[in-house]
Amino acid sequence: MKIILLTLLTGLLPLSVLQAQSTTQASSDGFKITGHITGLKDTTCVLAHYFGATQYIPKDTARVDGAGNMVFEGKKSLPQGLFLVVVPRKGYIQLLITEDQQFSFDTDTASIINAMKISGSKENELFYAYQQKLGKFSEEAQAITMQKKMRNDAASSALFNKQLNDLQKQANAYRAQFLTDNPTTFAAKLFKASSEPEVPPAPKAANGRPDSIWIFNYYKDHFWDDFDFSDERFVRTPFLQSKIERYIKELTVQVPDSLIKEADLVVNKAIAGKNNDIKYYTIYYITSQYEQPKVMGTEGLFVHMFEKYYKTGVMTVSDSSTLKAIGERVAAIKPNLVGKTMLSPVVSDTLRRPINLSAIKADYTVIFFYSPTCGHCRESAPGLKKLIDDYKGKGVEVLAIAIDQSPEEWKKFIKEFKLGNAINGYDFAHKNDFRNQFDVFTTPTVNVLDKNKKILAHKLPAEQIEDFILFQKRQQGDKKTDAAPKNAKASMKK
Structure with missing residues (x-):
């Protein structure tokens, strides 16, 4: 393991x-x-x-x-x-x-x-007796299924289906009786916690079929019915984490508003359970999953969890220095969340003229924070050049900002990768703290802004910039996607 x-x-x-x-x-x-x-x-x-x-x-x-x-x-x-x-x-x-x-x-x-x-x-006797009995049902079902594969005529199929249905009823009856006979045991609590909500027959939708939205909402509304938030022993099982993971990541739309609402719902259930270990683990686990989330733009949940539970003392901590460090991390993330208007970096162009972010007129502005000596930045540069050249004058501007190295290294990078069509910026006066002001902990870090300089994407992989912009255009009903010559040529060849 x-x-x-x-x-x-x-x-x-x-x-x-x-x-x-x-x-x-x-x-x-x-x-x-x-x-x-x-x-x-x-x-x-x-x-x-x-x-x-x-x-x-x-x-x-x-x-x-x-x-x-x-x-x-x-x-x-x-x-x-x-x-x-x-x-x-x-x-x-x-x-x-x-x-x-x-x-x-x-x-x-x-x-x-x-x-x-x-x-x-007694608990372990029950724990294994239950598994052994259900295991026998499973073995019988597998045997029937094998026979069904060997004899697929209508009469045999009907017989085997009836046997499988009867077996399932027996298994359900055994489970129900087990839970009835042992309601307060930890074994029963574990089996209930690991089970799925039983969804009753759904009403019909307009198309005459079962209403799938009703089914989903019922399932989600009853997801926590059989979980005992008052029993601290669940911290020392896989079920608390697994259920939080499924509810937050699979049953919730991955946008900050929805995530915050559902995270608070789960935490409130944990608080109502009046067990500190369950409450602390619930808050900790949700917070830990959204500091570096897999879905871009959902860091807002991390900020919310810290400010509502840690900063206020609802969640007591074992390490004050870590609390301070995470607080500093939140302070760096918060101004750079998706939906926020991006602050203008204090940078100048190659002639040392100030660059005003708000003065850049474009439907989309790509901010490319990089280091001239960064290996990944250099690997991304040819693709960035193509994006810059393909979309120049077509509603997309790229502001490429070197966050370190000398002005000479910066200019060498621009020349080497032929980035003259970009808006190239450098902090000659060292006025920016790129790490803490703009959440640039690695390079390259890519932001995509709308025409009002609101952040549409933060930490977007460099190779996904074009796809993201085209997706945004489609979302807004903008069908002018002829700014991608490669696709246009392919279409002409057909």
């Missing part, structure tokens, strides 16, 4: 979460978990708990003898949650750690779940 290192933003988590100490301690101090795994010998296993869906924190190790026996033991009780016994080259075994911390397990590497036997832990 891969270990993922915690990020810098981990410093924004309270120590109680990082140390993963459960407030619900075992009935007696200490733990002793005795294990036997057939097919394993003469190695070392690690006992660890989840921290989110992709990280785990080791709590103990045990030497496996020649007969496959091991013992995890400690004088201090373990934090409660979903644990892993990491087995070298064999994967891992999941165990529920709750109040019963003196128990044993016996399994086989050939079939870890089906062979699992538990003694001394």
